[in-house]
Amino acid sequence: MDKILDPRLQRLTLINEPLPAKPELDQLPTFEVFVKSRAARPWRHEGSLHASTLEMAFVFAKEQYSRRGTCLGIWVIATHDLFVTDYADNQTDIYDQFTEAPGCSGEAWEVFHMYKRGTQHTHAGQVSAPTPQAALACARNALERPRPVLNAWVGAAGKFRKSTPEEEAMWQTTPEKLFREAIDYKTNEKIKAFKATQS
Amino acid sequence: MYGGGYLFEKTSPDLLKEEDQEKLAAFEARIDRGEKIEPHDWMPKLYRQQLIRMIEQHAHSEIIGALPEGTWITRAPGFKRKLGLMAKVQDEVGHAQLLYSAAETLGKSREQMIDDLINGRSKYSNIFNYPAYTWADSCFISWLVDAGAIVNQVANSKGSYGPYCRALERICIEESFHLKFGHHCVTYLATGTPRQRQMMQEALNRWWYPMLMFFGPPDKISAHTEILMRWKVKILSNDETRQQWLDMYVPKIWELGLTIPDDKLRKNEETGKWEFTQPDWEEFKQVINGNGPCNKERLAVRRMAEKRGEWVRRAILVKASNKKYVTPLA
Numbered sequence: 095m096d097k098i099l100d101p102r103l104q105r106l107t108l109i110n111e112p113l114p115a116k117p118e119l120d121q122l123p124t125f126e127v128f129v130k131s132r133a134a135r136p137w138r139h140e141g142s143l144h145a146s147t148l149e150m151a152f153v154f155a156k157e158q159y160s161r162r163g164t165c166l167g168i169w170v171i172a173t174h175d176l177f178v179t180d181y182a183d184n185q186t187d188i189y190d191q192f193t194e195a196p197g198c199s200g201e202a203w204e205v206f207h208m209y210k211r212g213t214q215h216t217h218a219g220q221v222s223a224p225t226p227q228a229a230l231a232c233a234r235n236a237l238e239r240p241r242p243v244l245n246a247w248v249g250a251a252g253k254f255r256k257s258t259p260e261e262e263a264m265w266q267t268t269p270e271k272l273f274r275e276a277i278d279y280k281t282n283e284k285i286k287a288f289k290a291t292q293s
Numbered sequence: 294m295y296g297g298g299y300l301f302e303k304t305s306p307d308l309l310k311e312e313d314q315e316k317l318a319a320f321e322a323r324i325d326r327g328e329k330i331e332p333h334d335w336m337p338k339l340y341r342q343q344l345i346r347m348i349e350q351h352a353h354s355e356i357i358g359a360l361p362e363g364t365w366i367t368r369a370p371g372f373k374r375k376l377g378l379m380a381k382v383q384d385e386v387g388h389a390q391l392l393y394s395a396a397e398t399l400g401k402s403r404e405q406m407i408d409d410l411i412n413g414r415s416k417y418s419n420i421f422n423y424p425a426y427t428w429a430d431s432c433f434i435s436w437l438v439d440a441g442a443i444v445n446q447v448a449n450s451k452g453s454y455g456p457y458c459r460a461l462e463r464i465c466i467e468e469s470f471h472l473k474f475g476h477h478c479v480t481y482l483a484t485g486t487p488r489q490r491q492m493m494q495e496a497l498n499r500w501w502y503p504m505l506m507f508f509g510p511p512d513k514i515s516a517h518t519e520i521l522m523r524w525k526v527k528i529l530s531n532d533e534t535r536q537q538w539l540d541m542y543v544p545k546i547w548e549l550g551l552t553i554p555d556d557k558l559r560k561n562e563e564t565g566k567w568e569f570t571q572p573d574w575e576e577f578k579q580v581i582n583g584n585g586p587c588n589k590e591r592l593a594v595r596r597m598a599e600k601r602g603e604w605v606r607r608a609i610l611v612k613a614s615n616k617k618y619v620t621p622l623a
């Protein structure tokens with residue numbers, strides 16, 4: 095085998111003994127992350143992650159989903175704390191399944207909609223209701239929807255870790271980190287000058 | 294970064310006989326209409342299985358791909374290069390996490406995927422089994438290997454599985470920075486001092502043929518993937534992606550006064566296709582089966598990380614023990 099000149103060291107012999115089998119393939123719980131990137135944009139689902147606690151998930155979410163551009167806030171919730179509806183077929187509104195509104199009071203729920211397959215869920219609003227199913231029945235009339243909703247997620251407002259207004263400061267300098275941006279690596283002048291020396 | 298979707302098993306229509314034909318027809322009609330498939334939709338077993346395999350290999354490639362560049366962070370020439378490379382390597386590891394999540398929505402847990410990687414049961418992009426001897430090798434990877442990955446990823450982002458497409462859209466935005474960063478690094482070496490220039494040329498000579506292999510074996514000897522193409526799991530053939538990359542990047546390499554170590558390389562103006570000396574496909578087979586220069590080292594490093602992180606995982610699992618694992622949503 096070639097000698098590796100990777101500068102650190104030849105790492106092949108670091109672990110010789112085989113690893114013991116993992117006792118069980120235990121997974122950390124998963125969390126869902128929502129980001130508000132601009133004032134005029136709704137909270138949008140950005141993706142999932144693994145963490146041990148809600149607070150750790152929040153820290154990871156900041157690293158994973160807000161490295162670039164602007165960010166006004168992050169919401170994180172455990173996946174199992176979200177109520178998920180079926181996926182409706184096109185043109186069918188998932189709200190057709192939630193018609194009976196009991197009293198619209200009680201706990202506060204955040205409701206997210208997906209309008210088209212392949213797109214991300216966005217925040218539609220908050221409603222009060224005793225259960226997530228009831229929340230959807232209440233949302234049916236209370237929340238605006240420009241077109242039929244294909245799939246909805248509902249989570250108790252209190253189960254989210256939401257960034258506070260003071261925490262917004264942690265994103266203040268993100269746009270200044272130009273070393274992460276394509277725009278900071280211009281080559282045109284260098285190449286032009288090089289070509290001039292060649293001809 | 295990534296090499297993509299050439300490690301499929303032979304798929305034959307026979308595998309679909311057991312499926313519910315009505316559901317299968319509805320599934321295919323949905324894809325034909327250009328709609329995405331979402332995690333809770335019905336899907337044929339073969340679709341699920343091949344997607345898991347492809348997305349998982351992609352995720353592993355991001356992790357392993359971060360290793361050759363990662364070793365250069367501390368020796369990158371200057372603060373600015375260190376910052377840029379660190380940001381890039383962080384992105385790559387982030388890509389792996391996005392992809393593991395997308396694969397998890399199909400029912401394979403992240404822990405199982407990582408376990409399969411470190412025990413040699415999974416594949417990843419072949420190119421990362423070659424060593425990065427000098428800083429110039431790292432620059433080659435940042436620019437040209439990532440460029441190849443972008444060709445694959447842009448194609449795959451038009452695929453049929455919603456969570457994979459969404460992950461790829463995020464990834465492609467970050468790749469545009471990787472590409473520019475890499476091009477900047479290569480440009481400064483190629484137009485620098487004679488020694489820098491020579492260093493860049495030598496790295497290019499080392500990586501040329503592994504780079505051609507990156508896109509997978511020629512279509513005429515590849516496993517049949519018609520069903521996967523019809524289901525938009527695989528979008529472009531190996532030859533198509535290779536040709537796209539040659540078309541976009543050979544002129545840019547030449548522009549920097551570098552030479553490509555192949556006398557036969559030329560664009561046939563009649564066919565519009567590039568002609569080139571084929572890489573050694575026997576070597577490709579050897580490397581992918583574990584006999585490349587760095588296969589053992591790459592997995593040893595992952596095993597080291599696994600071992601050193603064990604106590605941390607155990608400690609935080611205690612806190613998490615009251616939570617039940619459920620697959621992520623999208």
Ligand SMILES: [Fe+2]
Pocket residue numbers: 294295355384385388464
């Ligand atoms: Fe990547």
Ligand SMILES: [Fe+2]
Pocket residue numbers: 294385439442468471
């Ligand atoms: Fe990349």
